[in-house]
Amino acid sequence: MEFLYFLARRLLWSILVLVGLSIIIFTIARVVPGDPARIALGPLATQEQVAALQAEMGLDQPIHSQYLGYVGGLLQGDLGQSLLTQRSVNEDIGDTFAATFELVVATVIVSMIIGVPAGVMAARNKDGWLDNSSRFIALLGVVTPAFFLAILLQILAGYVLQILPVTNRMPAGIDFQANITGLMVIDTMLHGRFDLTVEALRHLLLPTIALSAATIGQIMRITRSSMIDVSRQDYIEASRAFGIPARIRTFKYMLRPSFVPPLTILGLEFASLIGNAFVVEMVFGWPGMASYGVRTILQKDLNAVMGVVMVSGLFFVFVNLLIDVLVGYVDPRVRIRGTR
């Protein structure tokens, strides 16, 4: 019951955030630039053409009814028409989102799989050489710009060693549509094309490393410090006094409460992860939502830009909701107190 109440409150808050986000996006796109119709048509269009498009886009109506119209469209999942591709923004984002999702999911998995154990090891080796070198690596991960790391990886693995592909999701000439889940790795397996699964993974590897470096560093450090905090708790002292072996103590009693801070950090880091996806996708020619976003931004395609920002925000809010629920599950104190 408590958990349901907690869940309802988090959900309500997420909706509030999304409403706020829609107002901000709407303000930026409709109020700041002056006339979207003029921007869409360019400087050569006549006054009549602009007026006609204004009427078509509903720009002649008062601002609050424009906003309601925009939100109405959003609720029906309608993001409007893209000027760049002449298709609906929904279709464009629908086609590209899966690629971004695959990259982001791979990044989250890799970050947790590497970050948490590395943090545990660093904590067990506090102030030793392992701890110090992991601190240095984590720092490098945090301070290296994602686009620069991406370029370095391309040079190293793609050109010098020539072991990994540096662009796209599949080799040129292979016509495979990821039409079940949209995730290359999963779909190739579902089709029984395991040779292509290997290809998909090979293409995924470099972008994932470039995108996860910063997150791995953050998760590693926070896992380390929370393991050290937990190890100073009385019940750990007690378990030591009872002669419970170090390994069980570490993995059973210390790791579970230590999972909460990395999860929370992951939620916060997710914002910069989405941001970095934009640059990483551009470097690796990854056909995702982010590279669609950059292309449309350069063309001042406002509907598409608003759509991409809204979907990014939605993605971020959804992930944080999920993490809140997970944290509430891992740490009962959170769902009772309602804060983390």
Added chain:
Amino acid sequence: MAVLNNGSAPASVEEAVPAATISNAYKNWYRFSRNPTAVIGAVIVLIVISCALFAPWIAPYPEQVDNFVDFRARHLPPSWEHWFGTDNVGRDVLTRVIYGYRISLLLVVVVLGLSIPFGVMLGLMAGYFGGWVEIVIMRLTDIALAIPPLVMALAITAVLSPNLMNAMIAISVLWWTWHTRLIYSITRTLKTQEFVEAAEILGASKFHILFRELLPNCVSAISVKATLDAGFVILIGASLSFLGLGVQPPTPDLGTMVATGADYLPDRWWQSVMPGMAILVAILGFNLLGDGLRDMFDVEDVR
């Protein structure tokens, strides 16, 4: 929550301040100078700042900064004459990197100069007044925090046109939120302390309490946060211009240089790797310095 620096005594005990400040400064300096990574960070930051300030005197070929073309000197690899090589129109990369630090630091100064005062003021008000002021400010902050900053900056530069000025605006729009969060949490713990109550009883104005009692106690946390921030502002600014949405050529910007140089990979690697390293080193410097200051001021909670 060890946010309070026990050294910075409340202003009400003014007689004791000078002596305490000197011994504190000495103690702080001692702690700082015994921390090798902090000193390395400080040295890097000093170098970056000197490059930005004295670029015309430090740069080997200051005439080659922007509109310079010498096709005979295109794509020269790093050598004694050109430490970082030359680019696709024959300009010295080192010169442009040094001037690039100017742009990066200008961005940092403007973004932090706009967002810190704004964020700190909102944080002070939310923390001290509480009630509906707190609810409105903190809910707005939480909403703003839910928007990926780079994505928001992209959207704003999309609407305005991409240039340095708009990049500054685009980054500042969301940057205040972190400072609001930080100052809010510090102020909330501070306001129940005796020196604030004492000021209230003596009839001090709200203005006095906010800016003369609470603000001085936030200064060390703000300075740590600002130092760490500087690195991230450089990072986000470079990402924007890497995508072609920030500073436009021929202005020497590090992110733009990496993007232009990427067309000539892998053989002419120096044109993008050198500016990329320059960004990395600057961010590293601010991070190390920020971590060092955090240890020095004992403000663990600042991230």
